[in-house]
Amino acid sequence: MAALLLVTVTACGPSGGSDQKSLLHERVFIGGKTDQPGFNLHAAHTDRGLEVDLANYLGKEIGFKSKFHDVISAKREQELKDGTSDLVIATYSITPDRKEQVDFVGPYLVTGQGFLIREKYKGIKTEKDVAGKIICTVEGSTSAVAQLPRGTILHIEPDYSSCVDKLQGGAVQAVFTDEALLYGFVEQYKNSKHPLKVAPGITSGLINRYGIGLPKGHTADCKKLLRALRTYLTEEWAADVKVQLQALVHAYPGDWENRFRPDPEDLNRYSSCET
Template identity: 65%
Template structure:
């Protein structure tokens, strides 16, 4: 009886071991598929201090990129939760999983595409100069020589090829640059033209109103994309479809609502300047629309 009991025990142990091996193997097969990033609450890295695009203050979120994120959440069935992400840490936040997506005037560039995937563009813009409204010493490109220009570390503007003898001061965020501009500590703020119009609108009733220098631009067109961790092809494709819908359905109304100074500056032409063609999505996104 004892021997039979031990035999049954050994057989039971072998059966359990075999079951566990099958289960582990099955789990391993499922684990080859990347889990979706777009379930439940999605943490979106944003720039909290960019009026017109992404301004988070007094428990209120508003701006063009806030509207875009809301559209994505509604379309794809997730809850949006914003968190502030410094410009220079966007790639690290995605790589470490601290942010699920980054929607923060994040230009698609070859260098960044080596570290993260992109969906976009959802807006195109050249780079320009923000100055005090009564300041008229910059009227053409070469006038920025011998001027002190403020921009943000880690941005595409910080790496732009400005004329010789231009002095660049890099700050952690554009709000700091704008404050220094209004205080007279710098001559201009240099970044994407579309972004500058948010500050024009925000400061139009302040003691030191601002303007974007007309017809003065540098560098290539910047194309804003949604950043996500590499390798999530299905999520990328879902976002791509949702951004295409956004461009067709809600983009124009949200720009008019959130960036009225931009619209007023280019009446009749603002969509040609700033709205991407939906065909650009397949060109610049890390994934392509399914056939």
């Protein structure tokens, strides 16, 4: 009986590791932000964007079908801890604090941070101009804890589409988050009454590296995802970015790959496993 108990504890103990049941079963539930154009936008019963393309590629390589559901920034760790999501692919930046709670595979995109403004707005030309302005960002994001100029009035929303609605309505002067993400909204609103742009030449906050989040301890799954991601970055990443993030490519002709494609060495440096 003692020997049987020891075997049970070893297989199910907190160290987990490759003994844990695989997450990559026939249907994989993925927490995503389904209101982010360019990355994952759910419309007309269809998900479209770079993260959808990535999930479909991983599924093809590993052997699963992905099912996205919406998750807000502040709940991503909890989604993985309580099993609501098998994976999170949601412009999810890899940080030391987050890696204490969940594991990551990535990055699959690297980006600085910037400010989204109305195309005709002249009030923000340098980072110092942000002082005294109402700037919208999202709870649970790296942007919400970034150091902005003293006097900046931070307005917090649960998601970036709400921030962009506030910007369109004139309630805030800018939206602050990852530059790559902002260009998705530039593309979405290019023919609107109030077209948007990323304030040129202004960067602030962190360099963010987007990763695939998974619960702690699934080493075998981590390695499978990492191998597939390496192939994706070589074979299909550039073509998918050209299709899904057209405004970003247009903003940096000839240089967008250097700016936003991860260094291959970063995958071992930032992932929770190595291959």
